[in-house]
Amino acid sequence: MPPRMLPEPTPETRHFWDGCREGELRLQRCTDCDGEAYFPPRPFCPKCGSRKVEVFKASGKGVLWSYVINHRPRPDMGTEPYAIAVVKLQEGPKMMTNIVGCPQTPEALPLDMAVKVKFEKQSDDISLPFFEPAGA
């Protein structure tokens, strides 16, 4: 099996992937306008364009927003069928992820289920932020 495709951080996203490695889900917010959290990472506010933004540690909590259960082969995953999910974080942004710690079935994956982040180490540099049912 080929190694799982992993992200290559860029200077603008480095803080996010450093955070995952250190067990923190890091988001950004603007210190010039309304302070609303945003994702994916970028060094300016997507609402007002200000470069005065800060990185902060997010709660790691959210709800299952939508997903599909992929049955098609993806050689570097090898775990089909698996859910490709989008989680809506408590702070507002949505992010793609996988749901771990539960069966990959529609019955086990009701929308709006509370989930929490669970980091899993993939390499020395990269840990991926997965989510698991909050009750787990």
Add this chain to the structure above:
Amino acid sequence: MKRKSVAVVGAAETTKMGKIPDQSVIGLHADAALNAMADAGLKPSDIDGVATAGISPVELAHYLGITPTYADGTSVGGCSFMLHVRHAAAAINEGLAKTILITHGESGRSRVGAGGFGRSASSLMGQFEMPYGVTSPPTMFTVPVLRYLKTYGLTEEDLAWVAVIQREWAAKNPRASFKDPITVDNVLNSPMIAWPFRMLMCCLVTDGGGALILTSADRAKDFPAKPVYILGTGESVETPMVSQMADFTSSKAFRVSGKKAFEEAGIKLADVDHLMIYDAFAHLPLYGLEDLGFCKPGEAAAFVRERNTAPGGKLPLNTNGGGLSYMHSGMYGMYALQESVRQMRGIAPAQVPNAKISIAHGVGGMFAASGTIVFSNEAP
């Protein structure tokens, strides 16, 4: 944007459609282009503007022996050709070129001379979507749909109806890949691709191409075919990552593009006789019907099920059979445009009687982009 005074005077698809292992990508572009030039009675030396996606307009111009004064390589996915039409209309109005050729060719099935579907691991998609196991459009385009279904109390059966009714249109089209009737049960028992999507809710993967030739409306009457006028156009883009769509139940790009096209054309919903909505997957016509305003949010599924878009219905939709049953090479927008032009010329296999206004509405990427063209067979 200025009121359009531009018309389609040449339109054709590739000679063959479906499985074409003896033609490469650029060969399909050229075949469609030559067919469109024959349709318009033109030679390559008569063309002074080119636009294409998938390959570069430089490759296209050189291959066909065209020296253009206008080249557009806008590439935003399957609706790129709607954007090319829009830009070409503006360019002709502005005098940048007189006669513009727009081509599409794709060896989606046979992969002859075709590139890959790669994303760099350092792109935003490579960092924030690819690691979670997305493979190809069936595992990306589909991601928002469970939220849409839950929001409006709909089910997989509502998606299945879209495929069933489009197959009815395909049955009338001799060039359609799939023509045999299907039922909701057939769709719901077809192989699982990415739950809740079954194979028959997903588009075909075929080979083919198409080309359009545009010129000013005042020249259009001198061409052999009935001119098809461009009344209004729209375009927009939203996000390269489906997970970052602002609203999983509605496409912002659809809403912006559609509104702009209707405003430019100065038409109302009730004026539309024929509609094409790019259907890479069964949910797209539902989003399109709602985001263009034909249905209220959440009501498109019932509108389809009640046969409003079916043969004999009041709003004939995807009358070539669509990406689900006619053909889908990868960037289907060109085929939606071709069917709108056929309907306006009065030569479609499933011709809508007396149709005067047709809309071709496209999507690019996974809800990433949109383009909308309003056509008419009556001069504005």
